[in-house]
Amino acid sequence: MFKTLGIFLLLLIAQINATCVVDAAYGQSTNRIFATISRNRLEILRKNAVPNGTKLRVLCSATNYVDSTCRNGQFNPALPTTNCSPKPDPKHEAVQDASCPAPATMYRMGYRLGPNHFLEIYRSCYDVTSQRSLFSIHEIDSDTKNPPRTGCWRVTDVVVIIPSFQAKNIYRRFNEIFNNQQTYITSPGRPYKFNRGHLTPSADFGFCDQMRATFRYINVVAQFADVNDSNWSRVENWVRRMRDLHGKMTVCTGGIGVLELDDVAGNPRDIYLVRGNRNPVPKWTYKIIRSHSNRNVHYAVITYNHAENPVQPASLCTPLSCVSLGLQVSPAPNSGYTYCCDANDFIIRNVQNLQNVC
Ligand SMILES: *[C@@H]1O[C@H](CO)[C@@H](O)[C@H](O)[C@H]1NC(C)=O
Ligand SMILES: *[C@@H]1O[C@H](CO)[C@@H](O)[C@H](O)[C@H]1NC(C)=O
Numbered sequence: 001m002f003k004t005l006g007i008f009l010l011l012l013i014a015q016i017n018a019t020c021v022v023d024a025a026y027g028q029s030t031n032r033i034f035a036t037i038s039r040n041r042l043e044i045l046r047k048n049a050v051p052n053g054t055k056l057r058v059l060c061s062a063t064n065y066v067d068s069t070c071r072n073g074q075f076n077p078a079l080p081t082t083n084c085s086p087k088p089d090p091k092h093e094a095v096q097d098a099s100c101p102a103p104a105t106m107y108r109m110g111y112r113l114g115p116n117h118f119l120e121i122y123r124s125c126y127d128v129t130s131q132r133s134l135f136s137i138h139e140i141d142s143d144t145k146n147p148p149r150t151g152c153w154r155v156t157d158v159v160v161i162i163p164s165f166q167a168k169n170i171y172r173r174f175n176e177i178f179n180n181q182q183t184y185i186t187s188p189g190r191p192y193k194f195n196r197g198h199l200t201p202s203a204d205f206g207f208c209d210q211m212r213a214t215f216r217y218i219n220v221v222a223q224f225a226d227v228n229d230s231n232w233s234r235v236e237n238w239v240r241r242m243r244d245l246h247g248k249m250t251v252c253t254g255g256i257g258v259l260e261l262d263d264v265a266g267n268p269r270d271i272y273l274v275r276g277n278r279n280p281v282p283k284w285t286y287k288i289i290r291s292h293s294n295r296n297v298h299y300a301v302i303t304y305n306h307a308e309n310p311v312q313p314a315s316l317c318t319p320l321s322c323v324s325l326g327l328q329v330s331p332a333p334n335s336g337y338t339y340c341c342d343a344n345d346f347i348i349r350n351v352q353n354l355q356n357v358c
């Protein structure tokens, strides 16, 4: 009995040692692209630890790369230590995708390596005319440890944003919407009332270049800062815990509706950050997670994007207990009302275009 247990433990240790880790320091210092090769297909590497036998391609470009295999805990040959020059830059390109309803266009963000080869980091359904991000789709995997942002970039390097998200312009726009009679935003500076909320969060990725790629306006909606910092950040952290428990998952993140705020007379006004019904602030943000290995792990979480409404809004789905899903929402005021839902119920009622996607 003890002997069997001993052998079992030895095997377990051998197996753990057989995984190869792209360590954090290396991940931060390199500007290369990492992909796995399986059956001659390349897929972007989303995790920092890979099992024995995994073949990696570490690229500067489609023609300049090093292939390396994980053998008993070591990459063989060793991962290249020289950087690419020029540094590969992910780009977005339009792609056909039936889940993204016209007139919006699906854009995928990633690396084009050839006519038939694209390494995708995430995709986002964006309506150019109304300047609205409807939703994004990305995959996440366990064994992902994201490097600290500060090791990856200076914010000024990466943010690609349209002016209407800037705090001083949001302030100006609020005064326009409310004819200079509003107390929602009282100054053009800090503390900011609204954040640029990421749909696909940078912290879901284990490599600097993938994190940086999330800082694009196609991936951003305006979000009450208090909501983002409280219940919504709990939702994001919960998604990563679910990933660590259940492995590979597809995540869809989006906004629903247009936020309404009351004017001084108590009449609701739609909040568009640009005149002519453009760049709406969503009323709700949602996330849907679908595990690739456990079909029971399929949930949606929605958060009301209004930090100052004392009235709890009705849910957009039949609510489940968030606690039973391992999500503890904050009881504090100003953190955004949050509901957890069965994914299919939420999708059928609100985002039928995401059926069979998320
Ligand atoms: C790792 O893979 C190699 C080559 O396939 C194999 O020989 C070795 O036994 C594997 N190691 C472990 C610990 O499974
Ligand atoms: C939103 O909240 C997350 C988690 O607290 C934080 O990392 C992020 O910086 C916030 N977003 C913005 C744009 O401030």
Ligand SMILES: *[C@@H]1O[C@H](CO)[C@@H](O)[C@H](O)[C@H]1NC(C)=O
Binding pocket: 231, 329, 330, 331, 332, 333, 334, 335, 336, 337, 338, 339
């Ligand atoms: C965060 O969500 C929970 C569940 O909806 C809610 O009880 C709590 O009040 C929220 N925070 C708010 C509304 O500020």
